[in-house]
Amino acid sequence: MNLLGSIHSPSALKALPPGDLVQVCAEIRQAICEQVSKSGGHLAPNLGVVELTVAMHYVFDFSFDRLLFDVGHQCYTHKLLTGRQHLLPRLRQRGGMSGFPEPRESSYDLFTVGHAGTAISTAVGMARGDTLNGEGWSPEKQSGRRTVSLIGDASIVNGVAMEGLNNAGTLKRQFLVVLNDNGMSIAKPQGAVSAYFDRLRLSHTYGEFKKRAKEVASHMPGGETLRDLYHRMGESSKAFIAENHWFEHFGLVTVGPIDGHDLPTLIDFLNEAKHFDRPMVLHVKTVKGKGYSFAENDATAFHSPSAFKIETLENEGCRVEVKKGGRSFTTAFGEILSSLMTRDPKVVACTAAMPDGTGVSKVIEKFPDRVWDSGICESHAFDMMAGLAKTGWKPFFAVYSTFLQRAFDQAFQEAALQGLPVRICLDRAGLVGGDGAVHHGFCDIALLSVLPKACIMAAMDEPSLAASIEFMRDYCEGISSVRYPRENVSLRFAQQSCPPFEFGRARQLIACENREIAVLTFGVCAIDAAEAIDSLKGEYEVELYDGRFAKPVDGELLRRLIGSGTPVITVEDHSIRGGFGSAVLETCHELGLDTRLVTRMALPDQWIYQGERKEQLAEAGIDGAAIARTIRAVLAGSPLCEASPAAVAAS
Secondary structure, eight states, rough: OSSSGHHHEEHHHTTSSSGGHHHHHHHHHHHHHHHHHHOOOOOOOTTTTTHHHHHHHSSSSSTEEEEHHHHHTHHHHHHHHOOOGGGGGGTTTTTTOSSSSSSOOOOTSSSOHHHHHHHHHHHHHHHHHHTTTTOOOOOTTTBBBBBEEETTTTTTSHHHHHHHHHTTOOOOSSSEEEEEEEEEESOOOOOOOHHHHHHHHHOOHHHHHHHHHHTTTOTTTOBBBBHHHHHSOHHHTTBBBBBBBBGGGGTEEEEEEEETTOOOHHHHHHHHHHHHOOHHHHHOOTTTTTTTTHHHHTTTTSOOOOOEEEEEETTTEEEEOOOOSSSSSSHHHHHHHHHHHHHOOTTTEEEEEEEEEOOOOHHHHHOTEEEEEEEOOHHHHHHHHHHHHHOOOEEEEEEEEEHGGGGHHHHHIIIIITOOEEEEEEOOBOOOOGGGTTTBOOHHHHHHTTTTTTTEEEESSHHHHHHHHHHHHHSSSSSSEOOOSSSSSOOOOTOOOOOOOTTTTTTEEOSSOOOOEEEEOOOHHHHHHHHHHHHHTTTTOOOEEEOOOEEEEOHHHHHHHTTTTTTTTEEEESSSSSHHHHHHHHHHHTTOOOOEEEEEEEEEEEEOSSSSHHHHHHHHHHHHHHHHHHHHHHHHTOOGGTTTTTHHHHO
């Protein structure tokens, strides 16, 4: 009998006897693994929290109570229990299930969330709001809302999470933080706090807790002691009150660690935590990738794999083959960085919990004393790079474009303001496909361009990526950056030699004798533009340029083009607000050139959700077909609104 198929809401789950929950968990794991094997997605993180999520929904009523996810890539079980099983077959695709919490899908999702460290702070805000509204749970108001946040051990070290903990300890009401401790981030967690959790897992046992819990008399905020709290808690939690636990310094009673795959124990502890009227941390130990040996044994590779195939071979057990695509920008970057560090002993590098995602995992192995993984701490990582620059090194910070936002203050204060050459390598720039709006790299140009002496570049293929990084190595006037997408490198211009990057100079890709219009692209949009121009051969004479620099823009090229009356179309996969096209308009204005000859194509001023990257490019109006339409429209003198969706935003 299939139990999962009968669960259309948590109320149906609650109607099941506890003995059926093990089967429900098994069916959830099978459903998740089967779908991720087809579409890709976050596998190991979701397999690790199945029992924990089932237990939370079994105990709490999250149609009324508050559940806040941190990062959000552990939400698949939650979604399957809250009426979204029909969306699973299109996981991370148009019209299907988002890979992150998404309020557009369900009222059970309170925030669209894909960045780490936020759950505790947003939960504190909701808890305070419910209390002010007279809706918060208390022993005197049993009908009130409870608040729960689920956060991972790697996310807890994030600065925002620390700030949230500091404030959570001041609450005078029920507030539960569930710490999912699986000993993993995407890769192995970094830093002293993760080492502390390792020691805790090794040293604390049930017997030690039970023996020492009654002896604890450390004073807590508000004048209470742990001895007082011990008498107020249920028998299960009493045995696991942690003396001198790290969280106690924030004013949160800490219980655990407990087995995150033991459903009866989880339900017992959550039932007690549900009725506790002070902030509490429930420390739960889980196994990332639980239930499938290949995911447990290599949780990093199966954190967010592409589609894969599982084969059961006689006498060999289970073999998993992940489907391979072409050569990615990420792989290319890792090899380019490794070569650079071999040639230049002053080059150092850092990533913030993304050694595989940014391509530096093998570089860390090769240069362990010159490459670091800071953990989920982008702000710290950037400041550390500034410190290295101050002491004469050449630091490169490999980070997803979407996560650079978290370190903008450091880019401003500790790097740009000091004139320090921190070099930023922005993976996942532009539209990212299945991860959707939470991970699009749509504003890095706008952020960095306001910083004096910043040098902002984009790579269109592997040779241009290598040339840009070589340029950055010797650029010492201020910060520098290069952006590139979550995409395979194109061979479209492989037969052309790639000239070195020259400060503020574009590169011509396609020339023609009787130029009617010029397309000036930034980054990989050059490939789509070349496709568009190919489709117009014999119809229009179109030149193509790779802009290379958004700061500074090639003013001499604009003088030649616009000064001669040539219309220019700019194309980029960045927001139309503050991007490359805006920089072109500003440069034209400064040079006294006719800005009416410039048409911008970029990401429109609206959110673009999950789907295939090619679908997102078409929706944004910047794919090859849209570029061809815009060229025709401009040369025909048609209104911009007939050119593309992006042109509407530009107008």
